[in-house]
Amino acid sequence: MKKEECFYLGKIVSKFSFKGEVLIKLDTDEPESYVKMESVFIDYNNNLVPFFIEKSKLHKSDLLRVKFEDIDSEEDADDLMKAEIYLPLSLLPKLEGDQFYYHEVIGFTIVDKTFGTVGIIKAINDSTAQALFEIDREGIEILIPMNDEFIDKIDREAKQVIVNTPEGLIDLYL
Template sequence: MKKEDCFYLGKIVKKYSFKGEVLAKLDTDEPEIYEHLDAIFLDLRNNLVPFFVESSQLHKSELLRIKFEEVDTENDADSILKCDMYLPLEVLPKLEGNQFYFHEVIGFKIEDKNYGLVGIIKSINDSTAQALFEIDNNGKEILIPMNDEFIVEVNRKTKTITVETPDGLIDLYL
C-alpha cells in the first residue's frame, strides 16, 4: 500500500495501558465512523505497515482508544507512539453535493460566477484558520477561502467548482 492510495486518519498520541493500548487523535469531524476498524496502516520509517485492530472505542469523544494485535506491552506501544495512521481511500464514505474531500478536488477547475475561469486547484492550504484553495492561474497563485458562502457548486463530472467571491478578491492577485 502506498501513501498516495491512502488518506491520513490521525496520529497515535499516547499510551493508555500497560497492556499495549494506545490513544489516537483522529483528523475527522466524525470519529464514530472509524470506531470499529479491522486494520490501520501505520507509517513506520516511511513504510505503511498494516496493524490489525483487536478492539477500539471512542475515548473522551475526540480520541480513539485502540488495542492492536501483537502490541501487548508498554514497550510495544512505545514503538508505535507518534506514528501517523492511514486508511485506503476506498474506505472513505462517498460525499455528494457541495461536500468534498481536499484530496479529491486537486486538479479541478475553479470558475467564478462574475470573473469566469480562475484557474486549476493545485493544493489546499489547511494550515491557516480558514482553509484556502491554492489556484494556479497561468503561473500566478490565487488564494480563495474555502467558505461555504463562496462555493456555489461542486461538479464532479466536469471537475469544476463554481464559486462566487466578493468583488475584487481575484483581482488582488492579478
C-alpha cells in the same frame, strides 16, 4: 499501499495501559464511525504498515483507545508513539452535492461566475484559520477562501468548482 492511495485518520498520541494499548487522536468530526475498524496503516519508518486491531473503543469522545494484535507491552507501544494512522481512500464515504474532500478537488478548475476561469486547484491550505484554495493561473498563485458563501457548486463530471467571489478578490493577484 502508498500514501497517495490513503487518507490521514489520526496520530498515536499516548500509551494507555501496560498491555500495549494506545490512544489515537482522530482527525474527524465523526469518531464513532471508526470504532469498528479491523485494521489501519501506520506510517512506520516511512512505510505504510498494516496493523490489525484486536479491540477498540472511544475514549473521552475524540480519542480512540486501540489494542493492536502483537503489541502486548509498553515497550511495543513505545515504538508506535507519534506515528500517523492512514486508511485507504476507498473507505471514505461518498459525498454528495456540494460537499467534498480536499483531496478530491485537487486538479479541478475554479470558475468564478463573474470573472470566468480562474485556474487549476493545486492544493488546499488548511493551516490558516480559513482554509484556502491554492490556485495556479499560468504561474500566478491565487488564494480563494473556502467559504460556503463563495462556493456555488461542485461539478464532479466537469471537474469544476464554481465560485462566486467578492468583486475584486481575484484581481488582487493579477
